[in-house]
Amino acid sequence: MAMLWLMLVGLSVVCQGHPGIQIQDLDDELYTEVRDLLNKHATHRAPANALSRPKEVVGWPRPLPHLGQVTGVAVNSRGQPVIFHRGPRVWDTSCFNASHHFQHVAEGPIAVSTVLTLEPETGAVIGDWGRNLFYMPHGITLNAEDNVWLTDVALHQVFKFRPGETFPALTLGEPFSPGDGPTRLCQPTAVAVASSGQAFVADGNCNHRVLMLSPRGRLIRLIPLPSEFLSLQVPHGLALIEALDLLCIADRENMRVACPRAGLVPYMSAQPVSIQAADLGRVFGVVAVGGLVYAVNGPTSLQIPVRGFTLDPRSETAIDRWGPSAGFRSPHGIAISPNGTAMYVTEIGPNKVWKFSLAGGGVQ
Ligand SMILES: *[C@@H]1O[C@H](CO)[C@@H](O)[C@H](O)[C@H]1NC(C)=O
Ligand SMILES: *[C@@H]1O[C@H](CO)[C@@H](O)[C@H](O)[C@H]1NC(C)=O
Numbered sequence: 001m002a003m004l005w006l007m008l009v010g011l012s013v014v015c016q017g018h019p020g021i022q023i024q025d026l027d028d029e030l031y032t033e034v035r036d037l038l039n040k041h042a043t044h045r046a047p048a049n050a051l052s053r054p055k056e057v058v059g060w061p062r063p064l065p066h067l068g069q070v071t072g073v074a075v076n077s078r079g080q081p082v083i084f085h086r087g088p089r090v091w092d093t094s095c096f097n098a099s100h101h102f103q104h105v106a107e108g109p110i111a112v113s114t115v116l117t118l119e120p121e122t123g124a125v126i127g128d129w130g131r132n133l134f135y136m137p138h139g140i141t142l143n144a145e146d147n148v149w150l151t152d153v154a155l156h157q158v159f160k161f162r163p164g165e166t167f168p169a170l171t172l173g174e175p176f177s178p179g180d181g182p183t184r185l186c187q188p189t190a191v192a193v194a195s196s197g198q199a200f201v202a203d204g205n206c207n208h209r210v211l212m213l214s215p216r217g218r219l220i221r222l223i224p225l226p227s228e229f230l231s232l233q234v235p236h237g238l239a240l241i242e243a244l245d246l247l248c249i250a251d252r253e254n255m256r257v258a259c260p261r262a263g264l265v266p267y268m269s270a271q272p273v274s275i276q277a278a279d280l281g282r283v284f285g286v287v288a289v290g291g292l293v294y295a296v297n298g299p300t301s302l303q304i305p306v307r308g309f310t311l312d313p314r315s316e317t318a319i320d321r322w323g324p325s326a327g328f329r330s331p332h333g334i335a336i337s338p339n340g341t342a343m344y345v346t347e348i349g350p351n352k353v354w355k356f357s358l359a360g361g362g363v364q
Contacts, residue, residue, distance in 0.1 A: 052292060052310050054343045054356035056324045061123015061353060065116065070346035070353055072140035072190075073333040074148075080117050080126070081335065081344045083353055084140035084150060087112040091136060095154070100178040100186055100206050102135060102154035110134055115148070120342060123353070129166055139190035139202070139237075140333070149191040149199065156185050158201050160217075170217045172201065180207045182219050192238035192247065194264050200247055202235040210235055210249065212263060223247070223260055230260055230272070237295075237334070239288040245270040246313065248293050250283040257286055257295055259313055275311045277318040279304050285334035287343070289358075292319075296331035296345055306331065308345065324354055 069091070072084035087110045097103055109132045117127035130137075136154035143149075146163040156178045160170035173185035180186060187205035194200075197215030200223075209232065210223040224230035237250035240262060247262040257280075259273040275293065281300030286293055293311040297304070306328045310320035333346040336358065343356040 052290075052358075053320055054294070054308060054322050054358055057355040057357055058325075060355040061118065063122075063124065064352075065118070065123070065125050067116075067351045067353070068110075068112075069332075069348040070351050071138050071332050071348060072150075073335045073344045073346045073353065074140045074142040075335050075337040075342070075344065076117070076142050076146050077144060077338060079120050079337045079339065079342065081120060081337075081342075081353065081355075082115060082117045082140060082142060082148070083333075083344075083346060084115055084130075084137045085346075085351065086110065086137050087114060089136060091153075095136065096187075100156075102176055104154075105135070105176055108132070110137070115140070115150070118353070120337070120355075123355070133166070138188070138204075141191040141193055143193040143197075144195065144338070147193070149193060151188040151191060151201075151204070153187040153189070153205065156187060158185065158188050158191060160199075172213075172217060178206065180209075185211075189234075189236050190238045190250075192240045194240055194242060194262070196264060198264060200238055200240070200262070202238050202249065204236075205234055208232045208235065210238070210247070221263065228260055228272075230258060232258065236283070237285040237287075239286040239293060240264075241288045241291070241293075241313065243291075244313070246273060248273075248275075248286050248288055248313070250286045250295060252282045252284060252298075255280055255282055255300070257283055257293060257311060259293075273313045273316055275313060275316050275318070277309070279321075280309060280318060281306070284332050285345070287334045287336050289336045289340050294334060294336070294343065296328065296334050298330055298332070308334075322356075324356075328354075 068086035070085045113128035114130035116125050119126045134152050138153045139151040141149040148161040151158045155175050157173035159168040162169050178186035185203045186207045189204040190202040192200045199213045201211045212220045233253035235249045236252040239248040245262050245265045245268045246259040248259040251258045257275040261270040281297035281304040284298045286295045295309045307323040309318045312319045330349045332348045336343045345354045
């Protein structure tokens with residue numbers, strides 16, 4: 001654990017140019033306290049109850065698949081979890097230099113299958129691809145048509161693959177070339193795709209921005225715009241709440257989930273939301289279902305347990321905390337099945353996938 005923590009701290013130094021831990025100052029603490037107090041009296045908050053709490057599916061998966069760091073998970077239209085993992089490759093401090101260039105290009109792409117489809121009842125591997133394509137897998141997203149969006153932090157690229165294809169239908173960014181202009185990315189972490197086909201790319205570990213793209217990959221706008229008064233520190237996961245026109249961002253180093261207006265509905269002026277809690281810590285993954293946001297944090301400080309959170313965007317509070325009985329160590333990815341009955345959480349050390357059952361999409 002100590003080793004892992006050191007590694008993560010080391011990583012942040014290499015990859016973001018500043019330490020990964022932020023100490024909240026007193027003003028922030030006071031603000032949080034006052035807000036919590038106000039929220040206690042809010043009448044519109046959703047209750048935490050048995051419906052919204054993810055319940056661990058004990059003994060899943062069996063047999064255990066052999067996995068590298070499992071950075072991402074998504075669920076396809078048939079309810080099968082699809083995971084993105086790093087095989088034998090491990091992100092350590094030797095991987096990137098101060099200008100975010102990947103230092104092990106000569107080792108070639110990962111030779112094993114990096115994308116695995118699992119059987120939802122047993123967890124057995126029922127499909128695999130993604131050999132010799134990726135250098136440092138990160139995020140995976142599937143849309144309703146089962147197009148697969150993958151991000152690679154070493155390539156500094158994002159790819160869209162049509163179902164069953166291994167040649168990308170769309171590629172964003174320049175291979176191994178980090179940058180912050182309109183055509184380059186820097187360690188992109190995640191993608192969210194709207195039902196209209198517009199996509200959001202979290203970019204990422206060094207640019208601290210989100211790109212909104214047309215269905216064909218043309219840049220529509222950047223988030224945040226200067227007028228949005230929003231500053232992100234490592235946007236690490238994305239979840240759309242289309243009904244509210246909000247894009248919820250795991251704003252990792254700011255230790256919150258920030259949900260600015262997505263901008264999918266031109267005439268809707270959604271009120272931006274910022275969800276914080278004293279114990280939220282560094283938020284690695286987010287997913288939204290039934291008007292609620294589920295999030296997982298990662299190692300932050302000894303005082304902040306690593307676990308899952310149920311967040312209510314309406315009251316901007318954490319309404320529940322949850323996790324497997326053995327506890328999470330270093331969760332990274334989170335996804336919910338299309339019918340809202342299963343949730344999957346992946347970890348990057350020990351490398352594993354957890355399944356939770358949800359009683360049909362939470363509270364609504
Ligand atoms: C949800 O999807 C899973 C996997 O496809 C299926 O086994 C289950 O019966 C579905 N549940 C409901 C309530 O539709
Ligand atoms: C990082 O490595 C790349 C080549 O991989 C090199 O072009 C670049 O100058 C290096 N940056 C620094 C700050 O050393």
